[in-house]
Amino acid sequence: MTSLEALPVAIIGAGPVGLAAAAHLILRGLPVRVYETGETVAANVRDWGHVRLFSPWEYNTDAASRALLQAHGWQEPPRKAMPTGADLYEAYLKPLAETPEMAAVIETNAKVKAITRHGADKVLSKGRGTKPFVLAVSNGNGSIRRDLARAVIDASGTWTAPNPLGAGGILAEGEAENAAKIAYGIPDVFGRDRASYEGRTTLVVGAGHSAANVLLDLAKLAERNPAASIVWATRGENLMRVYGGGSADQLPARGALGSSLKALVDSGQVTLVPGFSVIRVRTAGEQVVVEGETAQGLREIGPVDRIVVSTGQRPDLNLTRELRLDLDPWLESSKALGPLIDPNLHSCGSVPPHGHRELAHPEPGFYTVGIKSYGRAPTFLMLTGYEQVRSVVAAIAGDLAAADDIHLVLPETGVCSTNLPVDGAPASSGCCGGPAPAKADACCAADAEAKAEGKSGCGCGPAAAPERTVTEKVAEPAGCC
Numbered sequence: 198m199t200s201l202e203a204l205p206v207a208i209i210g211a212g213p214v215g216l217a218a219a220a221h222l223i224l225r226g227l228p229v230r231v232y233e234t235g236e237t238v239a240a241n242v243r244d245w246g247h248v249r250l251f252s253p254w255e256y257n258t259d260a261a262s263r264a265l266l267q268a269h270g271w272q273e274p275p276r277k278a279m280p281t282g283a284d285l286y287e288a289y290l291k292p293l294a295e296t297p298e299m300a301a302v303i304e305t306n307a308k309v310k311a312i313t314r315h316g317a318d319k320v321l322s323k324g325r326g327t328k329p330f331v332l333a334v335s336n337g338n339g340s341i342r343r344d345l346a347r348a349v350i351d352a353s354g355t356w357t358a359p360n361p362l363g364a365g366g367i368l369a370e371g372e373a374e375n376a377a378k379i380a381y382g383i384p385d386v387f388g389r390d391r392a393s394y395e396g397r398t399t400l401v402v403g404a405g406h407s408a409a410n411v412l413l414d415l416a417k418l419a420e421r422n423p424a425a426s427i428v429w430a431t432r433g434e435n436l437m438r439v440y441g442g443g444s445a446d447q448l449p450a451r452g453a454l455g456s457s458l459k460a461l462v463d464s465g466q467v468t469l470v471p472g473f474s475v476i477r478v479r480t481a482g483e484q485v486v487v488e489g490e491t492a493q494g495l496r497e498i499g500p501v502d503r504i505v506v507s508t509g510q511r512p513d514l515n516l517t518r519e520l521r522l523d524l525d526p527w528l529e530s531s532k533a534l535g536p537l538i539d540p541n542l543h544s545c546g547s548v549p550p551h552g553h554r555e556l557a558h559p560e561p562g563f564y565t566v567g568i569k570s571y572g573r574a575p576t577f578l579m580l581t582g583y584e585q586v587r588s589v590v591a592a593i594a595g596d597l598a599a600a601d602d603i604h605l606v607l608p609e610t611g612v613c614s615t616n617l618p619v620d621g622a623p624a625s626s627g628c629c630g631g632p633a634p635a636k637a638d639a640c641c642a643a644d645a646e647a648k649a650e651g652k653s654g655c656g657c658g659p660a661a662a663p664e665r666t667v668t669e670k671v672a673e674p675a676g677c678c
């Protein structure tokens with residue numbers, strides 16, 4: 198068999214982070230193979246191409262990818278401009294994938310269905326680390342081929358595995374039966390999906406940025422057709438996370454999203470039903486009625502024409518069933534990241550810089566990166582992913598000095614809080630407190646800067662990692678940095 202070192206590093210997914218990993222490998226002269234299930238690279242980004250990002254170009258590109266592009270005469274988009282997903286694809290990811298170096302190693306219409314080690318299932322320990330990885334790859338023609346790899350970087354994202362409407366994380370009763378009236382994620386209500394929403398009553402479920410995007414689009418559409426109405430149901434009662442930091446957010450577009458949403462609710466254009474846990478959907482003629490549990494007992498919303506489920510995504514763990522992974526028990530993120538991005542504890546989710554050590558699993562040579570490394574946590578930023586893959590690729594190349602030299606400063610959200618209230622209780626905001634370690638994340642950086650200027654800083658808790666319990670109460674405010 199070919200020696201391990203002669204085999205390529207396999208990257209699963211040609212999204213922004215998978216492509217960045219490939220660019221780093223190419224610049225280091227390591228063989229690489231990128232598998233992308235879509236017809237083009239960045240299939241997930243293209244699916245939400247109508248959505249405007251909240252981070253400007255300066256935060257959306259990776260250094261190795263820029264170097265490859267610039268070698269072929271690429272002009273960087275204006276750093277402060279805010280692209281849509283479609284712009285990100287057209288102006289950056291597509292030209293990147295078309296550079297001769299990248300085009301030679303990317304295969305589209307190639308879905309990785311499973312990963313294992315040559316001749317070893319999950320149970321077998323002997324000689325495990327010396328056996329190549331085997332990827333089962335489907336080109337959609339019914340057959341599955343097997344490719345070997347020396348290491349695997351899983352950058353397959355979470356976009357195509359949405360959480361269900363059911364508040365408990367499983368399908369609500371009637372959800373499957375009424376699938377034709379339900380959309381997941383962020384439908385393109387001005388474009389390809391317009392006919393389904395114009396003049397209709399729509400219920401949006403969820404309390405994140407995706408829900409905010411959908412609600413704002415629906416409200417704009419409703420301005421042209423007053424027959425439309427919009428209901429917004431959230432499981433929690435506290436909307437601090439989605440309303441956000443407004444002008445305190447270092448990504449102004451992210452702050453504006455929350456502020457605009459709050460204005461829609463305050464003006465009555467959107468009817469908010471907080472504290473509503475969906476359990477059932479039932480057909481009512483051409484429409485549907487949604488039943489949920491509330492603090493006051495069972496309640497119904499509807500009838501409505503459409504439901505948009507914007508309740509986040511989860512990682513596809515089937516892909517890695519035969520590998521030895523160490524995941525956070527409830528976020529399904531890389532284990533080391535869990536305590537830092539747990540939405541039970543933090544609203545910020547901006548993590549201390551991290552790299553190959555935090556992203557590795559007990560399976561030597563396998564790394565989960567990009568938004569999938571955050572599992573079910575909703576706060577991933579591309580910039581985080583770019584630093585992840587720089588470190589992981591350096592580790593694969595054996596350059597541990599570079600792999601361990603992690604540096605990342607993220608833009609701060611104005612609601613970076615470590616003592617999220619139990620729903621209903623008042624929130625204390627402010628970002629992470631405590632002394633900022635060197636090379637701090639954004640929260641800590643802001644905190645440190647404020648203290649250096651003789652101000653009191655913006656936080657409140659100690660710097661220790663917050664304690665996580667399996668029950669719902671967060672006993673003490675704690676620092677996330």
Ligand SMILES: Cc1cc2nc3c(=O)[nH]c(=O)nc-3n(C[C@H](O)[C@H](O)[C@H](O)COP(=O)(O)OP(=O)(O)OC[C@H]3O[C@@H](n4cnc5c(N)ncnc54)[C@H](O)[C@@H]3O)c2cc1C
Binds near residue numbers: 242307355516579
């Ligand atoms: C609507 C929206 C707006 C966002 N806005 C921002 C923002 O403003 N700023 C920011 O920093 N972040 C933003 N994010 C978060 C995050 O940065 C993006 O989701 C980003 O696309 C994540 O990149 P990724 O490469 O990890 O995953 P993805 O972009 O999801 O890419 C994964 C790729 O893997 C492919 N794939 C999946 N499964 C397989 C398989 N089995 N075999 C082969 N290929 C596979 C997919 O087709 C896809 O191309 C946003 C996310 C969303 C959903």
